[in-house]
Amino acid sequence: MTFFLLLLSAFLLGGIPFGLIIGKLLLGIDVRQSGSGNIGMTNVMRVGGKLPGVLTFLLDFGKGSLAVWLAQHWLATETAAPLWQVSLIAVITVCGHVFSLFLRFKGGKGVSTLFGVLAALNLPVGLGAAAVWLGLFTAKRISSLAALTMLATLPVWFLLIPWFQGMPIIWSQFGMFCTLDILLLYKHRDNIARLRTGQETQLKATNEPPTT
Numbered sequence: 001m002t003f004f005l006l007l008l009s010a011f012l013l014g015g016i017p018f019g020l021i022i023g024k025l026l027l028g029i030d031v032r033q034s035g036s037g038n039i040g041m042t043n044v045m046r047v048g049g050k051l052p053g054v055l056t057f058l059l060d061f062g063k064g065s066l067a068v069w070l071a072q073h074w075l076a077t078e079t080a081a082p083l084w085q086v087s088l089i090a091v092i093t094v095c096g097h098v099f100s101l102f103l104r105f106k107g108g109k110g111v112s113t114l115f116g117v118l119a120a121l122n123l124p125v126g127l128g129a130a131a132v133w134l135g136l137f138t139a140k141r142i143s144s145l146a147a148l149t150m151l152a153t154l155p156v157w158f159l160l161i162p163w164f165q166g167m168p169i170i171w172s173q174f175g176m177f178c179t180l181d182i183l184l185l186y187k188h189r190d191n192i193a194r195l196r197t198g199q200e201t202q203l204k205a206t207n208e209p210p211t212t
């Protein structure tokens with residue numbers, strides 16, 4: 001029963017639309033009606049500036065880490081929480097962000113929340129994914145390109161890091177995150193189309209919040 005309650009809680013926690021909340025509280029706008037229409041960090045930063053964007057990232061990241069921490073705490077036995085259960089809760093948290101119950105099952109693209117769950121669940125994989133994202137973003141300043149490259153290489157980290165550590169691959173975790181990976185790549189399909197036509201723009205935070 002505890003496991004199923006945690007799954008439900010993870011989906012609800014993941015669905016809290018912090019980008020939308022920050023847009024309304026700090027900027028006085030509905031970010032779904034500005035820029036790309038997304039509730040994630042990139043669009044909030046683009047339409048509202050660095051501070052709202054960073055806050056959105058931290059809160060979306062934080063809810064992912066919190067969900068995993070709660071799962072590890074409440075499912076813990078004498079040794080540790082069952083890894084497959086914690087991994088599933090991590091995936092469900094990101095799905096909650098993508099299909100937010102509070103937004104009629106619409107939501108963001110899940111990258112910030114993905115980083116949050118990885119930081120708490122499998123830090124080496126999270127650091128590898130973050131390095132890919134930061135490297136591409138620093139070079140190109142295109143957030144979607146960085147995210148897509150990170151997602152495309154994410155399964156590799158789940159295979160390489162255990163190999164470097166001399167430990168067995170956790171196939172249940174690998175399978176769950178590969179499935180999530182496909183979903184998040186699909187959520188970026190509009191970005192892929194714009195990248196193919198050269199219409200995807202670089203991220204440049206606005207200097208001043210929009211007026212209403």
